[in-house]
Amino acid sequence: MDTELLKDALPKIVTELPGPQAQALIERRSTAIPATIACGYPCVIARGAGAMLEDVDGNIFLDWVGGVGVLNLGYSHPKVVAAVSEQALRYFHGMMNIVTHQPYIALAEQMNRIVPTRSTPRQTMFANSGAEAIENAVKLARGATGRPNILVFNGAFHGRTLMAVHMTGKRAYSEGLGPFPDGVYRVDFPYLYRRPEGMSEEEAVRYYLTRLEDALLQASPPAQTAAFVLEPVQGEGGFIPAPFAWVEGLRALCDRHGILLIADEIQTGFARSGKMFVSNWWAEGGFAPDIITSAKSIAAGLPLSAVTASQELFDSLPPGLLGGTYGGNPLACVAGLEVIAAIERDGLCERSAEIAERARAAFSSWQEEFEQLGDVRGIGGMLGMEFVKSRVSKEPDAALVTAIVKHAAQRGLLVEAAGIYGNVLRFLSPLVITDLQLEAGLSILHDTIAQLTARA
Ligand SMILES: Cc1ncc(COP(=O)(O)O)c(C=O)c1O
Structure with a gap:
């Protein structure tokens, strides 16, 4: 996809993940590169623009990891x-x-x-x-x-x-x-x-x-x-x-x-x-x-x-x-x-505050919906959600977060876990994300959590 179009695209998965080209590259990776450089994502990037990346099979992902906080300006900023x-x-x-x-x-x-x-x-x-x-x-x-x-x-x-x-x-x-x-x-x-x-x-x-x-x-x-x-x-x-x-x-x-x-x-x-x-x-x-x-x-x-x-x-x-x-x-x-x-x-500090307000409102409302969502916290656009097995014991639920990360990726949203117990989901969206992309990401994440917590 053309870089200009990709910048405004929404997540779209068109193959099984990883797709055939990605699978072949992941296999080459596992032979050529030490496994200790770990990666659990089924995603091999072909190009990136704004908050979006396209993989080698034409799948389009919304990237809320951004190389772990590297891409506040998004991929391929023209300037x-x-x-x-x-x-x-x-x-x-x-x-x-x-x-x-x-x-x-x-x-x-x-x-x-x-x-x-x-x-x-x-x-x-x-x-x-x-x-x-x-x-x-x-x-x-x-x-x-x-x-x-x-x-x-x-x-x-x-x-x-x-x-x-x-x-x-x-x-x-x-x-x-x-x-x-x-x-x-x-x-x-x-x-x-x-x-x-x-x-x-x-x-x-x-x-x-x-x-x-x-x-x-x-x-x-x-x-x-x-x-x-x-x-x-x-x-x-x-x-x-x-x-x-x-x-x-x-x-x-x-x-x-x-x-x-x-x-x-x-x-x-x-x-x-x-x-x-x-x-x-x-x-x-x-x-x-x-x-x-x-x-x-x-x-x-x-x-x-x-x-x-x-x-x-x-x-x-x-x-x-x-x-x-x-x-x-x-x-x-x-x-x-x-x-x-x-x-x-471009007023990206103000944009960060705006994105944070929308995301925090969503996460806080999910706290009422999902018993396992124990805490929502952060400063500005650096937000985390901590998942627990019970709000009383606060026992960390790392398995749930691992499953959320995996299932969200299958739907075209990249998110990452954090925390000494591995039970926190981090929000590190590029600050150039569009409103539509933000809503699409929140919707994927909400549905993924709903599906996995209903099963638990
Ligand atoms: C707070 C903090 N300090 C230091 C580092 C290390 O940075 P690098 O991986 O570029 O060496 C990181 C990376 O995640 C970090 O988040």
Whole structure:
């Protein structure tokens, strides 16, 4: 299908899934590529446009995963395609330790303008993946404070390099891969749906703040602690927002002890939350992180990640400590410039809020319909639904979510599970989705849940 038509198309499955061409490619994949790079979807992409992708057999899917939060601008945004094509004709590569190139400088300037870290003037360095941004943020925090330890949260996901995977809560991602880097300590995240029984939300916020103080008493004393690393909404961990009052308390605790606050906005950034970053919401409350990592939707699918912080922090590192061959690749940087321009020009933060309002209204009404839908939560267009076997026991129902993901794909809707128990469904629709596509996706998801819960 022509890209223009695909952009406005609705989901349409015309073969058994996987179709014959997809099946052949999936078989080649299983021979050529390690099975540990796991994939449960019957979908082999031929082209993408907006929120839609067409597979190699002509099936059309609505993609609510978007490469796990990479496609806030959707597939093949025409401005990004044009900028990358033009840059490709000039040069592909210019390693910043050898040859200075303009796209890196221009994008760093834009990031310094929009990324709301606390202290200015800001600077930004680029790397290739979210995990690399995390590694660099940790290096920066350790170098700037001269302290060795990093405090992370249960349920966190920070990537798959050895440091990042060790900072990640779910041990399934790292089992058998140790030894791991030293100096990482884990603290309870304020998972309000699963807070201790009998506590109000306000009491729970206070309780989780005391857990932070305990960590500084019992795990890593302040003089040894470089930073807390926090996802403003835990992504892989189950789309769990950190309550603003708790983040404010965490910020105050950091200030009391000279500890840095690193916000991992790799999944939450670039208009997903209804603002450019969740840290913009925090700024309205008068608190801000010292360092922000971003990636995923930053360059609409080209490999790019960033660490933004004050020049003062970066100046504490001697020359040569950060860098890398491909970080801030010119093709990715020109894509990044178009992403920021499109979000601002096309009002995608406002669109994210609109989509969120519609989706949240639907999900909340389903909560009345389906006993198994225990919780609906999120910030802006980053919404999660947690499924349980019983609302009283809150026993996670991962099997139901696995079945929903599988059946929705068969009807042309790609959605993904999340959560340490695998029982959360995540909503990460591209923000360029049309109203008709949004309604079509909600309708497929509703009918899939209705069918599977009736059977349960
Ligand atoms: C919050 C967060 N941090 C870090 C990462 C790692 O990013 P990457 O896969 O690009 O290394 C992810 C990826 O899902 C993420 O969601």
